[in-house]
Amino acid sequence: MQKLADIPRLYLFLALLGVTLLVYGNTFRNDWTYDDRYVVVDNPDTHSLAEFARNQYPGRPVRELSYMVDYKLFGTNPAGYHAQQLFWHGLNGCLLLAVFLKLGVGPLPAFLGVLLFLLHPLQVESVANVGHRKELLALFFSLTAFLWYMKGMASGGRSRVLFVVLATLACAGALLSNVSTAFMPLILVLYEYLFVPAERRFLLHRPLLLACAAMTLLGTTVYHYRGMFSATQLMAPYTKNGFTDSLDHFPYYMGALKVVVLYAGKILMPLNLAPEYAIRFSSDRLQPGALAGAALLVLLVFCVVWNASRQPLLTFAGGWFLLMYLPVANIVPISYMMADRYMYTCLPGIALLASWVLERWHSKALVAGSCSLLLVLALLTVRQNRFWLTEHTLWRHAVQVNPDSSYVQSGVADSYILTGDFATARDHLRKALELNRFNLKAYLTLGRVEDMLGNPEAALKNYEIFQAYGDAEFPVATAQVRNYLPYLREKVRRLSGQK
Template identity: 50%
Template structure:
């Protein structure tokens, strides 16, 4: 690809990103934006960054510093950089696909699938999820450098290999889930590179040392997740407290895998939070079906290796970045749209390979129509991220079985002084998980506004007794205010008599 053509492709992807995601400029701070950006001194200045008062993902914090100086607490200004990273990721995918042997028109189509898919809305529309965009960008820089290095010799090989290593290190600073990138490099050597160009697979000792270093880093980074408490954390998020065994988590991970495949095909009903019905049983139809689909995809990957090696690479790409978020080792949420940001390029590669193999004008036209539909759905999904209220009120319609969603939407209604709805959703959150202490706090505040002081005191007392571990400052405030509230309740009872 010539320099002029590269610039044209880059501008095309940046323009497409603005068209599809431009309505996010109207959006307010949502989800984790306030604690990650607005209230985080590490993201406001280099001095604060060095002090590191809130340890997190350093690369993401660095990118916020110039924006904070330029735009302060106005989120619209932050979105210029947000959209730029996403557009550049689409452009880099075209370059990487091209290096692997995908012709330009099909590389463009595969990268566009990645760019406009509604599952990307969470990562692009929510500023605190910039970590996903940064991780993919530097992962692609690393992969591009590695593939170029394999095709060169002498000083140029050393230079591109340095780019590959540096890209990987920086990607890790953005998000540690990219730890599996070396597995993708191995798959690239297996399925996307002639034998004579291979580096790791032709040097077993180098491969073994690299694997040992990656394994050691992996164990160190995720050491805190290999604990029974982490397992219970995931179970609690899914309102499941009936078991401490690993089986419910494994079956839930399988169900989530099928859920991802379904949302890739039909990306509607998306939300920032999903829950799954967990059970300590092998007889779970959706989990078994999802596990079967996983086996089928692995089989296709293996069997397609000779005739369509890049199809195998695309499937393998998906698996490589699904593994860290699969919760086969308990990490966080069983499913989240943002977890697909690193996985979808693999789907885009697989689709590009299939389109190139078919070379059918009708199929290509149909695919372009699908891309247009996906772009429209993405623009609609961006709108749900307009404010905290629109986000969670949509989320509760999509996922009413989540205690966290019910509790958060209860707070949303409380903030708009719709106390009856706040009470209803807070009670539903408690019904789903009686240990959701924050729901008791929201319920208490709503009941107090409604003048139901007896219910308010009862729920404040529960929060003060059990909410201190998760919310120490708020529990202390409630404890301090309870005597006055009890006096008001006593006076109310006296007046009623």
């Protein structure tokens, strides 16, 4: 470990950037995938400042500004956009190493912990898919805020105030990148409590300021999520996962607890990763998966609280994970119950935990085992990157590992449409509707496929179902279908008359 301590920090940072380029370099060949065209290519807000000001695609402004740089330099060539993806991911690794070292972690445990963050296959969705750059930017600003706040706590006078202001601005940047970083100020408070001497604390010595910040955060949260606890809001996750038994909240929160177990499994064994996951909801009172998820959360909270005075680094690692997980923990009903990208800002907590283990029980055998594990993760990540090469490779892999997802079946159908294989696309769309009869996009796509295959009656049936319920989710497509239906009905009428 002493040998690594003697290496200049710049070389460690360059090594992290080099590893990022080596492991994720095959993403430069990747085409636009998933929702890239909707979020990036066809989004006018990313093309110029004038279009950005019109805000035709309300969303995450920092992400759109970063796309604007790519658009000016590379147009619609995805390779340039992927270069910026790797830049942010590698830079986040460097910032994370700086954080770990400032927290007192030794150079070797810190370096290996950061490599775990960089190389874990769960990161592939955020790095390989340009549309999910929001996760990369959110973590960049969060780590920047944390580093500036640490500097502020170690400084005095005007420098202290300046660093606190800079940390505040960085927190705002994180929030404008992705609202999932809303609890970053609480991480700063946790850091103060665990690591800053009582006489040097800032937020904890200003209860009025802390209370105002908490009320602002609470008010913003309530306003943003107003009405989202209603029974009708449950329709989004329930219909997305084909659950129709009730509109009660109980099945939803049991499903949310099951997701905790699923995430734990993906962190420990990152296999069979997919852009969409099917969550099984149930009205049963006794659900082992939900009980296991609740037990895991209770255990994590207990470890965080119990070790606050004994092992502050361990407490901080668990606290980071919990506070970053809270916004995506499905407390508020949302359509996507689970996604690999949700773990991007949470995994620094896991990386810090790994660093703590290596620091506490350092041995050559443990270091050798850690290096072997990192090599396996790197190979899995390189392999996972390849699945994001095109729409075809992405969805055809996804349907192999997650065939029970209606939206995966819809996605793979889209990939077959791109290759002109409409018959196979129809088979997958029918399967999608068998799994979930509320999948409106599947009705729309199946209508188009039947139309292309010369089956106007079948096309009409699917189009009519879509236009009856699609206004809320697909207003533009619904208007287009509604305008097309009179022509199609007349065509069906003529064909029926000829028969």
